[in-house]
Amino acid sequence: MKKLKFILDYAKPDDKRIIAIFFDVAIYALAMLISPLILSIMVDNVIQGIPADNQMITAILQRLGGDAHLRNNLWIGSLLMLAVYILIAFGVHRRTINCGLVSETFAENIRNAVYDHMQKLPFAYHKQKDSGDLLQRCTSDIDQIRRFLASQISEMLYSILIVCFAAAILFSKHAKLAAISVVLLPLILIASLIFYTKSKKIFLDCDIAESKMMAVLQENLNAMRVVKAFHQEKVEIDKFEEKNEDYRVKLFRLVNALGIFWNISDLIGMIQILIMIIFGIQFAVAQQLSVGTFFVFLTYISMIIWPIRQLGRILADMGKVSVSVTRIKEILDEEAEDLEAGIKPEIIGDIVFDHVSFNYEDSEEHTLNDVSFHIEANTRVAIMGPTGSGKSSLIHLLNGIYDYKGGSIRIDGHELRTISKAWLRKKVQIVLQEPFLYSKTIYENIHLAASKSERDEIIKAAKTASIHNVIEEFEKGYDTEVGEKGVTLSGGQKQRLAIARSLLLKSPIVIFDDSLSALDSKTDAMIQDALNQLDYPVTTLMITHRINTARSADLILVLDHGKLIQSGTHETLIHEEGLYKRIYEIQSEGGESHGE
Numbered sequence: 001m002k003k004l005k006f007i008l009d010y011a012k013p014d015d016k017r018i019i020a021i022f023f024d025v026a027i028y029a030l031a032m033l034i035s036p037l038i039l040s041i042m043v044d045n046v047i048q049g050i051p052a053d054n055q056m057i058t059a060i061l062q063r064l065g066g067d068a069h070l071r072n073n074l075w076i077g078s079l080l081m082l083a084v085y086i087l088i089a090f091g092v093h094r095r096t097i098n099c100g101l102v103s104e105t106f107a108e109n110i111r112n113a114v115y116d117h118m119q120k121l122p123f124a125y126h127k128q129k130d131s132g133d134l135l136q137r138c139t140s141d142i143d144q145i146r147r148f149l150a151s152q153i154s155e156m157l158y159s160i161l162i163v164c165f166a167a168a169i170l171f172s173k174h175a176k177l178a179a180i181s182v183v184l185l186p187l188i189l190i191a192s193l194i195f196y197t198k199s200k201k202i203f204l205d206c207d208i209a210e211s212k213m214m215a216v217l218q219e220n221l222n223a224m225r226v227v228k229a230f231h232q233e234k235v236e237i238d239k240f241e242e243k244n245e246d247y248r249v250k251l252f253r254l255v256n257a258l259g260i261f262w263n264i265s266d267l268i269g270m271i272q273i274l275i276m277i278i279f280g281i282q283f284a285v286a287q288q289l290s291v292g293t294f295f296v297f298l299t300y301i302s303m304i305i306w307p308i309r310q311l312g313r314i315l316a317d318m319g320k321v322s323v324s325v326t327r328i329k330e331i332l333d334e335e336a337e338d339l340e341a342g343i344k345p346e347i348i349g350d351i352v353f354d355h356v357s358f359n360y361e362d363s364e365e366h367t368l369n370d371v372s373f374h375i376e377a378n379t380r381v382a383i384m385g386p387t388g389s390g391k392s393s394l395i396h397l398l399n400g401i402y403d404y405k406g407g408s409i410r411i412d413g414h415e416l417r418t419i420s421k422a423w424l425r426k427k428v429q430i431v432l433q434e435p436f437l438y439s440k441t442i443y444e445n446i447h448l449a450a451s452k453s454e455r456d457e458i459i460k461a462a463k464t465a466s467i468h469n470v471i472e473e474f475e476k477g478y479d480t481e482v483g484e485k486g487v488t489l490s491g492g493q494k495q496r497l498a499i500a501r502s503l504l505l506k507s508p509i510v511i512f513d514d515s516l517s518a519l520d521s522k523t524d525a526m527i528q529d530a531l532n533q534l535d536y537p538v539t540t541l542m543i544t545h546r547i548n549t550a551r552s553a554d555l556i557l558v559l560d561h562g563k564l565i566q567s568g569t570h571e572t573l574i575h576e577e578g579l580y581k582r583i584y585e586i587q588s589e590g591g592e593s594h595g596e
């Protein structure tokens with residue numbers, strides 16, 4: 001019931017639309033039931049001249065000019081049949097449109113709701129979740145419900161109307177033959193229910209096999225660079241073929257099971273029709289049944305068998321819809337981040353870490369352990385340390401992507417947790433090591449977060465990031481498309497574009513997450529000079545493995561295993577026994593240690 005309410009909440013069908021669907025299905029079912037009746041009247045009462053045993057039929061025949069007139073003008077009967085067929089087409093057409101409107105409205109609303117909600121979920125949620133699974137929930141699961149709304153619900157209604165009315169008409173015409181005509185139908189119903197209950201696992205296996213195949217495909221497309229670099233084409237092809245083969249086998253099992261079910265139910269259905277024909281002929285010979293009524297029996301029984309065979313299918317689909325609703329609800333039930341809650345103070349950029357500790361949800365160990373330091377506003381800080389020492393984790397605490405577990409982080413004296421996340425993320429910019437660029441123009445990519453910026457501000461930011469000259473060399477300059485549709489930028493060019501994008505916001509705190517790593521020393525130095533000459537105060541934090549980048553910093557923080565093991569300036573640290581001095585010595589000898 002809750003799940004139905006969930007579907008209706010998003011489908012938002014108004015009462016008029018629901019009434020219209022009932023009306024369309026009723027017209028369709030009625031017309032389907034009337035057409036064999038007209039044929040039967042034509043055969044019995046018009047062509048054979050047998051008097052009608054029903055007052056209403058007699059009255060209608062008389063209104064149309066009487067049996068003799070109709071016999072001489074058979075086109076009148078044909079015209080009536082045509083009108084009924086037009087009614088059937090009208091009912092089906094209207095039903096498709098109205099059900100389509102409800103199902104498509106549902107799909108659009110739920111897609112928007114899920115997408116909207118996913119944007120507001122914390123980064124930690126996205127990090128934990130498999131993106132392929134999320135994608136499947138947003139596409140296949142929604143489509144499963146959409147298809148059910150588009151066809152199965154009206155089909156169910158149609159089946160109920162047809163089965164009830166056809167059975168009632170048959171029993172009113174010839175109760176004995178009617179009873180004989182439905183004697184095997186419970187068998188078909190039972191076969192259908194058993195089949196769809198038993199085959200649930202086969203359906204599920206198919207879905208799982210398909211999603212595994214899609215996961216390999218998705219991973220392969222994302223990792224194409226690694227595949228090529230390590231010559232893994234053959235391994236990848238084998239991996240895909242294995243999953244594809246598994247999917248084919250599961251699908252074949254399903255097709256096979258479906259084939260067996262359809263054949264068995266076809267056979268029972270045909271035996272049922274045969275039984276009806278044998279008894280019907282006997283009743284006809286005994287003058288207890290007219291040819292027209294016999295024809296009505298034949299048509300109605302075929303019409304009843306189909307919905308009964310389908311019932312199991314509809315129930316199985318209802319099971320799948322229920323699973324899909326649960327999977328979509330799981331996303332929507334996740335608690336969204338309240339980005340606006342909190343204070344919005346002016347920020348200059350004074351940062352204090354006071355005995356800060358942090359660990360990820362899925363990890364018991366401290367990623368950062370009792371880290372304390374003070375960064376004065378408008379200074380430049382280098383963060384160094386071996387890989388996995390906690391550098392990136394530390395900076396992600398600073399813009400509220402993750403929440404610290406112990407201690408206190410204060411920006412300009414304000415406890416970080418009390419500051420609105422939306423506000424904080426405007427004030428603390430992170431330039432990632434591997435920045436993401438949209439498939440848009442260079443201009444739009446830089447312009448992204450600071451939509452109000454003028455063109456000259458964009459050019460100024462690009463100059464500071466030492467990318468302006470490169471952009472100018474492209475034929476379309478700032479209007480050059482990047483990504484899938486356009487030029488491919490080098491790692492260093494992407495980093496510089498991302499730096500320009502971040503600088504445009506003029507945030508008081510800018511963090512470079514090893515985002516100068518793909519630049520040569522000359523460009524690195526040029527950017528640092530430009531940063532020193534910014535016409536507004538900015539506190540800069542740079543994660544780096546290079547002594548050359550760190551040496552001019554006002555403060556160098558050295559992390560190891562989540563602890564702050566050294567802090568000071570280049571001059572003090574090279575005279576102190578420790579990791580910094582070792583890295584310095586190795587890099588001075590000509591090599592570049594990456595802090596290992």
Ligand SMILES: Nc1ncnc2c1ncn2[C@@H]1O[C@H](COP(=O)(O)OP(=O)(O)OP(=O)(O)O)[C@@H](O)[C@H]1O
Pocket residue numbers: 127360362363367385386387388389390391392393394
């Ligand atoms: N999302 C996550 N969930 C669980 N553990 C994580 C997550 N991200 C990082 N870690 C773990 O936290 C520790 C610190 O990682 P972090 O990325 O902060 O190190 P780092 O110093 O920036 O390393 P690198 O120089 O290689 O980027 C590592 O042991 C890492 O495996």
